Amino acid sequence: MGFLDTMEMVDDFTWEIPVGARDGMLVPGVVFADRELLEKADRDNALQQVANVACLPGIVGASMAMPDIHWGYGFPIGGVAATDREEGVVSPGGVGYDISCGVRLLKTGLAHTEVKGRLREVIDLLNASVPKGLGTRGRLRLERREMERLMRDGAAELVARGIGWEEDLEAMEEGGCYPGADPAKVSDRAFARGRDQVGTLGSGNHFLEIQVVDEARPPAEKMGLFPGQVVVMAHSGSRGLGHQVCSDYIETMGAALGRFGYSLPDRQLVCAPVRSREGQDYLGAMACAANFAMCNREAITHWVRECFEKVFKAGARELGMELLYDVSHNLAKAERHEVAGGARELIVHRKGATRAFPGSRPEVGRRFAETGQPVIIPGDMGTCSYVLVGSEEALRKSFGSTCHGAGRAMSRKAARKQVRGEELLGRLEKKGIMVRADRLAGLAEEAPEAYKDVGEVVRVCEGAGLSRVVARLRPLAVMKG
């Protein structure tokens, strides 16, 4: 704490931690925030973590943090760090335990007026149909070979089984399949933890939310988003499989750290050279977990479509339930970026940060070439969520990255002390937001006041030029994991 004193203001939304602010920094730290958000980050050690990440071998440009930065472990949540693919390292802590934890937005052709009277029916059916919470099993039973195919081939494998639509694949990063996935690099324990979890929501901050498009501005119409339209947002990740992959490789790299000769400021920053066996194995396993996460969200999407079909007595295609986009928050991706006038092959770690590419990047695909890649920013239960698009400026400033959410401002314990679950439930219902949660204490932990103001975070992202708002989404009904 007190790290703010070492920082220099670059402009209204950009602050720099100079090299030398702590021993071992190889590049500066850059935090995209306004003064208020920066002070919040300083109160909980997150800025120190930005400086720690700047010590990673082979880091390129700067250790960065998005406006939703908060205290994590090793990396701050909201941290972005690019390392050189030849001389740099890959760090499982720079991705996090929930590999490819992410958000997707499913459109509908339904207006709020059509859904209003059926909302209770829909959310109750969703609550009964999408498994959530500790100890739940998914509705799919997969054999080891089937799991391997799913990890290698990604969402296309589920679509081939009739779970999800072919055109969904175009609306996912990497077409629903991360390259380089190698199931042989995934431990038996990770297989066992993930085996029954495809299509399960999880718990904590994971949720399903029915929302209405509250405001839309160009190019929203090109994305098929209109004011008054009902949409469904899903937030989930790679479940036990991804958590175990991260745990496994933190141990593997921790054991090999002496051989690499690295001295790191934080044990949770453990890493290996990208070109080492450990680094390559991790990237192969991480891609498997990322594919699993996209399959998980694809299966959830399928159950959501089924629920809407039952309630509205029409096919999901007829109801216009197309996937807008699926974005991941926790990944290390091989990307090519311009650095100091030259193209470089990098591994971009985004931990609690979202890729925000402009339409000019080939990765974005034809569908979003004109608009830029959609970025989906969930709010908390009581406030709005946002759809943004990536920008050329983000490419220049942050390796094409933006924020991933509001970011926590309060610990779970503090939230429980301040908010009573029942009171929160009543307050949200009064605002017209239906909530389904198995545990009221868990609901209190996720109370809107436990988070920063997502509107403010998004405003700073726009101010810094990292992405641009195209739609604001207001919650109607929430199902908490």
Place this chain on the structure above:
Amino acid sequence: MEHTSDVGIRAYGGSMAEAFENCALGMMSLMLEPERVKPRHRAELSARGRDGGSLLVAWLSEILFKVEAEGWAFNSFGVVSCNGAAVAGWGAGEPLDAARHGLKMEIKAPTYHLLELGEAGGRWAAQVIFDV
């Protein structure tokens, strides 16, 4: 203990083994209500580590695996041997039951962040932050 994004526990014991037992119970109490679990069966638990800290992380990961992959709910733990590089013991419990066990949060993993394990004046203290 408080942590902005995650949840942590501090546990104590008269020996390293006892601190490990109490850490395990602390972790379970974040996930469910151990007093509602009946000790019908015992599961063997073992883990290896490079040092005390990594051994503690491995021990808790082993228990987490039993809960998530094998569907156990535990209400007590015993450490039979613990030498700083390897730990062996058991957990007593029964199959996880959402209706009876007062399920709370899922834990993704014990982390190395702010991990502490040490002894002072014959008392062992451990601190672990969990990613939840």
